[in-house]
Every structure is written in structure tokens, then in C-alpha cells.
Amino acid sequence: AQSVTQPDIHITVSEGASLELRCNYSYGATPYLFWYVQSPGQGLQLLLKYFSGDTLVQGIKGFEAEFKRSQSSFNLRKPSVHWSDAAEYFCVLVETSGSRLTFGEGTQLTVNP
């Protein structure tokens, strides 16, 4: 069965610092991978997605993620964090043959001024 692991439950960074959120997955084929962001009391917004092709994908709000098959990882990065980036971030694996999403546990990001 597929799984997604986000090793960091909570990360704190200073505004303007760089950010990397880790995501590891387990799946028997090449996965579809997403990163979603959830602001407090809000629904989920898609940041970016990887289906195939270029392993470095660009998303909204200045985020990018890199798919590394050899490491089974899909880490999310941002070169300079803004206070408005404080939120919970979810890495999500999508079955390529079906319709099910598997969510990681989420990483809560706090941004210090």
C-alpha cells in the first residue's frame, strides 16, 4: 500500500529565510505528487503538482518542489519565506491507476518576524 511521510510535524523559520519541507513516499510505480497548503480555518489550496517530465516543478507563491525517484522524495522549497506563508502543508500522493489520494500527516510552518 502506498504511504506518504512528512518527517517534520512543526517547523519554525524567520521571515526572509529559506525553507525546505520534506516529503517521502512509498509507491509501486511512478506517482503523481502534490503539495497543498491549508491556512487556519481554511480549505486546501494546491501549490504545485508533479505528473511526469521535468523533476523540478514550479508552483504558486514562489514555491518549487523537486521529485527525486532514487530517494522517493518530493521536497518543497522556497528561497525566502514571507509571514503569510505560515500555514500547514500537506504532501499528497495520487494513485496513477485510480482516484485515491494519500495525505501525509502535514507540516505546520511558523514564521517569526
Add this chain to the structure above:
Amino acid sequence: DAGITQSPRHKVTETGTPVTLRCHQTENHRYMYWYRQDPGHGLRLIHYSYGVKDTDKGEVSDGYSVSRSKTEDFLLTLESATSSQTSVYFCAIAGLAGQETQYFGPGTRLLVL
């Protein structure tokens, strides 16, 4: 934003009562999903639908049933609510499962006393 609404947005009920949550979409998307979100678990799939009258179970389907009598509406029913079903429930839609983004509704906060 994708046209997804959920009703009610907040509900308090008592143990043993039936509860129905409604998800309504205006996008004419084929796939609809119900998730629940609990601390430390990310989002977990309850049930999903791949067409009118076509539904299937997710990973946490016990105690829940669904119905989809028309494309735009997907109902989630808690047959006899329990305190363990206190959660935030999200509906999502997608046009082509696995290959398109799932768009999420605003969520329904349910408290079972």
C-alpha cells in the same frame, strides 16, 4: 475558485442521531470525494464517487454512507453519530481521477456530543 459549497458549515449534534452533510458543485466534474481531517492524520478518504449512483469506500468508511443521485450533489450520512466522528469534513471534486487536481470545499466542522 472551483465552485464547491458544503452545508452546513458548522453543526453540533448528539450521539446516536443521524447527520447528513451536503456537497454541491457547479463544475460538472465527474469525481467527488469526502474526507475527514483530524490532528496528526492529515486528510483521510471516507468515500468517493465516480459518477451518478457510482460510489466506493475509502480507508475510513465505517459508520458513513454516501449517495449521489445527480452530478452536482454528493451527500455524506453519519447513520448514528458517535463522538469519534467529531471532525472537520472536506468535500473535493476532480474531473479526471488521478490526473487532475482535486479542488476542495471550505469544510464542515462537526461536533458530536
